[in-house]
Structures are given as C-alpha cells and as structure tokens.
Amino acid sequence: MPTLYQLLDQLGPITRELAILGLFVTGALIVLVADWRASLLALLGQYLLVGLILSRLVFPEVALIKVLVGALVCPMLYLAARQAGWGANQNPRSTSAVRELFPAGLSFRVLAVTLIALLTIALSQSYPLPVIPPDVGLGSYWLMLVGLLILVLTEHPVKAGQGLLTGIVGFELLYTSIERSLAMVWMWAVVNLLLTLAIAYLVVARGIDTSEGNS
Amino acid sequence: MIDPPLWLVVLPIAAAPLIYLVRRWSLGALLAATVAFLVGLLAWSLPPTNPIRLMGRVFLLDPLTQHVLALLFFMTALLFLIAWRLPQGRELFPLGLVLLGLFAAAGMSRHMGISALIVTLAAITAAPIVQGGQTGSTRAAWRLLVMMLLALPFFLLASWRVDLYREDVENVVYLGQAAVFLGLGMAIWLAAVPLHGWLTAVGAEAPPLAAALVLTGFPLLALVALFQVLTEGTWFTWDAQAGQALLVAGLISAGMGGLLAAVQRGLRPLLGYAALFDLGCLLVALAIGGEDGALAFYAGLAVRALGLVLAGAAMAALERRTGGDTFAALRGAAYQAPLATLALMVGGFTLAGLPLTAGFYPRWLLLGDLSRVDTRWVWLLVAGGVGVAIGYLRGLNAMLAPPTRSERLDQVRPAWLAAILLLALGLLSIGLGIFPDPLLQAAQRLLAAYPLPPL
Numbered sequence: 001m002p003t004l005y006q007l008l009d010q011l012g013p014i015t016r017e018l019a020i021l022g023l024f025v026t027g028a029l030i031v032l033v034a035d036w037r038a039s040l041l042a043l044l045g046q047y048l049l050v051g052l053i054l055s056r057l058v059f060p061e062v063a064l065i066k067v068l069v070g071a072l073v074c075p076m077l078y079l080a081a082r083q084a085g086w087g088a089n090q091n092p093r094s095t096s097a098v099r100e101l102f103p104a105g106l107s108f109r110v111l112a113v114t115l116i117a118l119l120t121i122a123l124s125q126s127y128p129l130p131v132i133p134p135d136v137g138l139g140s141y142w143l144m145l146v147g148l149l150i151l152v153l154t155e156h157p158v159k160a161g162q163g164l165l166t167g168i169v170g171f172e173l174l175y176t177s178i179e180r181s182l183a184m185v186w187m188w189a190v191v192n193l194l195l196t197l198a199i200a201y202l203v204v205a206r207g208i209d210t211s212e213g214n215s
Numbered sequence: 216m217i218d219p220p221l222w223l224v225v226l227p228i229a230a231a232p233l234i235y236l237v238r239r240w241s242l243g244a245l246l247a248a249t250v251a252f253l254v255g256l257l258a259w260s261l262p263p264t265n266p267i268r269l270m271g272r273v274f275l276l277d278p279l280t281q282h283v284l285a286l287l288f289f290m291t292a293l294l295f296l297i298a299w300r301l302p303q304g305r306e307l308f309p310l311g312l313v314l315l316g317l318f319a320a321a322g323m324s325r326h327m328g329i330s331a332l333i334v335t336l337a338a339i340t341a342a343p344i345v346q347g348g349q350t351g352s353t354r355a356a357w358r359l360l361v362m363m364l365l366a367l368p369f370f371l372l373a374s375w376r377v378d379l380y381r382e383d384v385e386n387v388v389y390l391g392q393a394a395v396f397l398g399l400g401m402a403i404w405l406a407a408v409p410l411h412g413w414l415t416a417v418g419a420e421a422p423p424l425a426a427a428l429v430l431t432g433f434p435l436l437a438l439v440a441l442f443q444v445l446t447e448g449t450w451f452t453w454d455a456q457a458g459q460a461l462l463v464a465g466l467i468s469a470g471m472g473g474l475l476a477a478v479q480r481g482l483r484p485l486l487g488y489a490a491l492f493d494l495g496c497l498l499v500a501l502a503i504g505g506e507d508g509a510l511a512f513y514a515g516l517a518v519r520a521l522g523l524v525l526a527g528a529a530m531a532a533l534e535r536r537t538g539g540d541t542f543a544a545l546r547g548a549a550y551q552a553p554l555a556t557l558a559l560m561v562g563g564f565t566l567a568g569l570p571l572t573a574g575f576y577p578r579w580l581l582l583g584d585l586s587r588v589d590t591r592w593v594w595l596l597v598a599g600g601v602g603v604a605i606g607y608l609r610g611l612n613a614m615l616a617p618p619t620r621s622e623r624l625d626q627v628r629p630a631w632l633a634a635i636l637l638l639a640l641g642l643l644s645i646g647l648g649i650f651p652d653p654l655l656q657a658a659q660r661l662l663a664a665y666p667l668p669p670l
Contacts, residue, residue: 155357164361171368178375179328183270187332191339198342198360202353205346 016056020139022049027146028113030162031153032106036081043162044074046143050169053136057177062185066172069189073165073196080200081158084207109153116145132177143170157206161199168192218267219257220276220323223284226254228316235309244299247308248292251315255288258319266325273325278664280322283439283516287432290520291315293636294424294528300630301531303422304347311428313340318432322439325447327377330440331370331400334433338363341429347422355413355420359429362403362413369400377450394453397444398460404437405498407464408471411491415475418487423534426483427527430490431520438497438516445668458670462502466592469495473599476606481541482530482559485606489526489566492599493519496568499596500581502670503588509667511581513658514651518565518573521647525640526562529555532633533614542610547618549611556614558637563607565644567600573647573654 026049029042047070054063120142129137147167154160172188217225230250237243258281266275276284291311298307314337321333342356373396376389406414417429444451451457472492479485497519500512532555534540537548549556561572568578578600586593647654 151361155354157353157357160357160361164364168364175368175371179371191332191335194336194339195360195364198339198356201343202346202356202360205348205350205356206353207350 016053016133017135019049019052020135023053023139024117024142027142027166028117030159030166031113031146031150032109036086036158037078039159039162040074040078040081043077043165044070046166046169047071047073050143050173053139053173054176057132057136058180062176062180062182065185065189066169066176069192070169072193076193076196076200077158077161077203080203084158084204086158112149112153113146116149117142120145129174132174136173136177140170140173143167143173146170157199157202161196161203164199165192165196168195218264219261220264220267220274221269223254223258223276223319224316224323226250226257226316227312227319231309231312231316234312238305238308241299243308244295247312248295248299250312251288251292251295254315255285255292258285258288267323272329274320274323275325276323277443278661279442280439282661283435284319284322286517286520287318287435288315290431290524291428293524293640294428297528297531297633297636298424300633301424301528301535303424303531304344304349306343307347307422307425307428310340310344314344314428314432318436321436325443326374327397327440327444328371328374331367331374334404334436334440335363335367337433337436341433344425345417345421345429347425349420349422352420355416358413358416362410363433366400366403369396369403373397373400377448380450390450390452394451397451398457401437401441402464404440405434405464406468406491406494407498408467408491411468411471414491414494415484415487418490419481419484421483423483423486423527423530423540426486427523430487431523434490434494434497435516435519438501441501442665442668445670446665454668454670458502458504461498461670465495465498465500465502466595467495468492469499469599470595471495473602475602477602477609479606480543481539482533482545482610483540485563485610486523486526486530489563489603489606490519490523492603493522493566493574495599496578496581496596499585499592500577501667503581503584504667504670505584505587507580508584509662510655510658511577511584512667513661514577514654515574515581517654517657518577518647521573521640521644522562522565524562525558525565525637525644528633528637528640529559529562532630532637533559535630542613545610545614546616547614549614550618554634554637556611558641560607560611561641561644563610564604565648567603567607569600569604571645571648573644573651575648576651576655577658 023046026042026046030039033039047067051063051067054066120138124134124138124141128134129140144167147163147170150163150166151160227250234243234247237246261276261281264276266273295308317333317337317340321330321337324330324333338359342360345356345359346353373393376393379386379389403410414430418426421429469492472488472495476485476488476492479488497512497515500508500515530540533545533548533552536552537544565572565574568574582593582596
C-alpha cells in the first residue's frame with residue numbers, strides 16, 4: 001500500500017495552478033448544476049483539490065485531515081437528503097412551493113458566477129491575501145465569494161449547506177497557512193463535522209414538501 | 216484536578232448524555248433544571264480565581280462573566296421547569312445544557328479566536344433547539360448558523376493580527392486591521408441592524424422558550440466578550456471610535472426594533488423585534504457610560520433575561536391553548552388563559568421599559584444620561600419603547616376580542632407549575648418596577664467589581 005508521500009508524488013503532475021482551476025470549476029458547478037447529487041460530487045472534488053493544494057503548503061498530514069473531513073461531510077449530506085426524501089427523479093424546479101430568495105434562472109446564475117469570478121480576480125490583485133501564494137489566495141477568495149453567492153441564492157439547507165461549507169473551506173485555505181497548530185486543525189475538523197450534522201438535521205426537518213434544493 | 220471554574224463547563228456537558236436518555240419523561244426536565252440550577256449556584260458562589268492555562272490558552276472567570284453565567288444558568292433552570300409541561304422540542308433539555316457549558320467556556324476564554332470557535336460550536340448546538348422539532352421552514356436555525364459562521368473568520372483574523380503584535384511590537388501596524396475585523400464580527404454577534412436577521416428570525420420561528428434562551432444567551436455572551444476586549448485588551452486603543460459605533464448601532468437597532476415591533480401580526484415576531492429594541496438600548500447604555508449609564512447597563516442585563524423569559528413562557532402557555540401565535544389565532548385567548556395573557560403583557564412591557572415593570576428604572580437612568588448627550592436620541596428610544604408597547608397592546612386587543620363560534624379554543628390541562636412560575640416572575644417584574652433598589656444595588660456591586668470601559 002502506498003504511503004501518503006508516495007501518493008502525493010503520484011499526484012505530482014497535477015500542478016497547484018491546475019488544482020486552483022479545478023476549484024473554479026467545482027465552485028461554478030455547485031452554483032449552476034440542478035442535480036443535488038452532482039453538486040455534492042463537486043463539493044467532494046473541492047475538498048480533494050483543497051487537500052492537494054494544502055499538501056504543498058503545510059504538512060501533508062494536515063491536508064489529509066481536510067480531505068478526510070470532506071470525505072465524511074459529503075456522505076452525511078447525501079444520507080440526510082435521501083432521508084428527507086430526495087430521490088433520483090427529484091427535479092426541484094418542478095416543485096410548486098419554490099422558496100427562493102430570488103427567482104433565479106440559469107442565465108442569471110451564469111452571469112452571477114461570471115461577476116463573482118471577475119470580483120475574485122480584482123480582489124486578489126487589489127488586496128492579495130497574506131501568508132499564502134497569490135494563486136492560492138485567488139482560490140481562497142473564489143471559494144469564499146462563491147460560497148456567499150450560494151447563500152444569497154437559496155436558504156434550502158441541501159444547497160445552501162454546500163455553499164456554507166464551500167465558503168468555510170475557502171477560508172480554511174487561508175487560515176491553515178496562518179495557524180498551523182494541530183489543536184486548531186482538529187478544532188476546525190470538529191466544527192466542520194458538527195456543522196454538517198446540523199445541516200443534515202435541518203435538511204431532514206425541511207423535508208421535501210417545500211424544498212427547492214437547487215435554487 | 217479540575218480547576219473550580221472549569222466545572223461550569225464540564226458539569227452541564229457531562230450531564231447532557233444522561234438527560235438525553237430521559238428527555239421524554241418528566242425526569243428529564245427536572246434533572247436538567249436541577250443541573251442548571253446547581254451549576255448556577257456554583258457560578259454565583261465561586262471566589263475570585265487565578266487565570267487557568269489550558270492547551271496554551273488563558274481562561275479566566277472574571278466577576279462580570281461569573282454573574283452573567285449565573286444569570287444564564289438560573290434563567291435556563293426556570294425555562295426547563297416551564298418547558299416540563301409546555302413542550303418545546305425534545306432537544307431543549309440535553310442540548311440546552313451543552314449550550315450553557317459552551318457559553319461558560321466562551322465567556323472564560325481570553326483568546327478571541329478560541330472564543331469565536333466555541334461560540335460557533337454553540338450556534339451549531341443551538342440549531343436543533345431553535346428548530347425545536349418543527350418541520351417545514353428552517354429559516355431561524357439556518358440564519359443563526361450562517362451568521363455565526365460568517366462572524367468566525369473576522370474573529371480569527373483579528374486574533375491572528377493581535378497575536379502577531381504580541382510576538383513583535385513592530386507589528387503594531389496590523390492592529391488597525393484587527394480592530395476592523397473585531398468590529399465586523401461583533402456587529403454580527405450583537406445583531407446590529409442590518410445584521411439583525413438571525414435575531415428576529417429566531418424570535419419569529421423558534422419555540423418561545425428556546426427563543427428566550429437563544430435571544431438572551433448569545434447577545435449577553437457577545438457583550439461579555441466585547442467588555443473583555445475593551446477593558447483588558449491593551450492593544451485596543453480605539454475607544455472613542457468604538458463608543459461612537461456602539462451608539463449609532465444601538466440607536467438604529469432600538470429605533471428599528473421598536474418601529475417594526477409595532478406593526479407585527481404575531482407574538483413570535485413581536486418577541487424578536489422587542490429583543491432587538493432592548494439590545495439596542497443596552498448598546499446605547501454601554502456607549503454613553505457614565506454612572507447612570509453603567510448602572511442601566513448592568514441592571515439591563517438582568518431585566519432583559521427576566522423580560523424574555525416572562526414573555527417567552529407566557530407565549531408558550533398561550534400557544535398551547537390556541538395552537539398559534541398570530542393575533543388572528545389568539546382571539547379570545549385572554550378569557551381562556553388570563554394569567555398567561557397578563558404575564559405576556561408584563562413581559563412585553565418589561566422589554567419596552569414601561570413604568571411599573573422592572574425595565575422602567577434602568578431605562579429611566581439611561582434616558583437621563585442620554586439627554587445630556589443629545590435630546591433627540593432620547594425621543595428615539597422613547598418612541599422605540601412605545602412601538603414595542605403598541606405591539607403588545609395590539610396583541611392584547613386581539614386576545615380580548617370575543618372568540619367566534621368557529622374559533623373554539625382547545626380545552627387543555629392547565630400547567631400548574633408553569634402558571635406558578637409565570638405568576639412569580641410577573642410579580643418579580645412589577646416588584647422591581649416599584650422597588651428597584653435591590654436591582655440597582657446588585658448592579659452597583661457588579662459595577663464596583665468590574666467597571667464599565669471608558670468609551
């Protein structure tokens with residue numbers, strides 16, 4: 001069985017820039033994709049990419065904890081959504097009780113994602129984040145802003161929960177480089193897991209009847 | 216050996232699993248109330264202690280934190296007893312105790328980042344309490360979660376900048392950023408308008424007793440954390456600016472809370488806006504300081520807890536009778552539940568600061584101090600108080616209306632313990648309104664032990 005370091009060596013061809021590009025893709029997917037399972041997969045990919053980026057900035061073990069947290073978070077959300085009745089044929093756009101903050105269509109979402117991408121670039125150039133390399137700062141800004149965008153677009157825990165976790169992982173990208181103590185790493189892991197539990201509870205409480213999960 | 220102050224954290228959290236197992240029976244409520252009461256007594260009676268080091272971080276139980284925690288523990292014990300016969304969701308008892316333990320840990324922590332992480336954990340714990348087993352809308356729990364998590368990065372960044380300064384004084388240039396981050400985080404914690412969404416949503420959707428716990432606990436803890444920074448943080452040198460910001464935030468929150476309270480159509484949203492108005496008044500009292508302002512602030516902390524518990528408990532009793540909290544659903548409720556109606560009015564008027572209630576004298580002191588600064592602001596606070604009172608009077612008007620034939624009120628078994636506690640709390644509020652000396656003496660003692668920061 002390969003060790004963690006051997007595994008990272010094998011992932012060598014995936015450069016940091018490529019991983020950050022991947023973050024842009026996964027973040028945009030969570031906003032744009034209608035299928036809740038696809039956006040959960042994008043969230044899982046996001047955790048993997050963040051772990052990969054962090055493995056080159058801090059101890060690989062710390063990055064591994066982040067990946068493991070992501071690997072636990074996504075199944076928890078999946079199980080909660082299934083428990084609430086979300087199924088394979090669930091098409092939230094056809095549900096009658098649409099509880100959106102804004103009735104937003106795909107074109108609006110594409111426009112919003114584009115604007116957030118532009119804002120990300122502008123912010124990372126005008127106010128570069130300290131401690132981390134500029135490209136990682138770009139990824140961190142992107143995740144935080146796209147997380148906020150999702151929170152603005154919907155309050156349904158299935159989708160908004162992914163937005164909240166996206167924003168948090170974006171901040172962790174910055175904060176893990178600032179505060180490297182193992183106690184803080186574990187504290188973040190606990191916060192993430194308990195937060196997901198709370199989101200899962202709310203997903204079940206909200207249920208399917210009034211849901212608009214991919215709004 | 217566990218240091219005595221740490222028992223305030225350990226005991227409630229350790230009792231929670233046991234309470235969880237018996238939460239469906241009466242024993243659960245009684246045990247939870249007993250634990251909360253005993254830990255409250257412990258918090259009240261602990262002698263001054265030295266700072267404790269835990270994982271390299273400092274924890275200290277100062278007099279203000281000690282009294283605020285004791286108030287929260289006693290208040291929660293009462294809420295648990297009232298919730299015994301007025302069910303508010305099965306999670307209230309075990310998670311309420313965990314919440315209290317986390318409040319104690321956050322209050323004692325002297326590291327902003329650690330405090331913020333613990334408060335975030337408290338918000339996560341509070342989410343099921345706020346939801347209270349209700350299905351459908353999750354707006355209140357969700358907003359509480361989101362807003363507390365949005366505040367977290369600001370506190371972590373602020374504490375990082377302060378830590379950098381402590382390591383090397385040449386990093387003094389970062390302290391301005393730290394102050395800005397701290398201000399943004401505090402604005403969310405203190406629900407300053409326009410970041411008040413979590414506070415009013417909790418009032419509008421959470422079960423009333425759970426709302427009373429959250430609307431008291433989180434803002435009180437935020438005020439304690441703010442106090443600690445202002446009085447103990449040698450790095451913080453923007454006292455005048457902080458005073459201005461608190462004054463503006465307080466006036467806007469109080470004005471907005473009072474205005475919107477007057478136009479609500481249900482008791483739950485009314486409670487949220489009344490809580491916002493009261494919090495605004497506390498911020499104003501903190502900002503203007505002075506002898507009377509300081510007394511008004513410290514007395515106001517206890518009055519807030521009393522008003523919210525009374526109004527929340529009365530609402531829970533009324534909802535049990537009528538099955539709803541909207542004014543339309545409450546028609547005729549005053550004839551079915553006269554004691555709960557009376558308690559609701561006293562609780563609401565306490566939050567509004569009307570005469571003959573415990574809220575009046577502290578508010579009077581505040582208005583006197585404020586009039587020396589600007590008389591227009593006095594009128595703003597008075598108008599806000601009138602707005603809250605109008606909101607509750609509109610509720611009373613609906614409850615006094617004769618019920619129509621189709622609006623048959625449920626015949627439910629009376630909850631005697633809740634009724635006795637409502638009566639006792641109502642009389643306490645009126646008693647403190649007529650004889651405010653005990654309240655002011657307690658505030659004076661606290662003021663001597665922990666003076667208000669000069670702003």
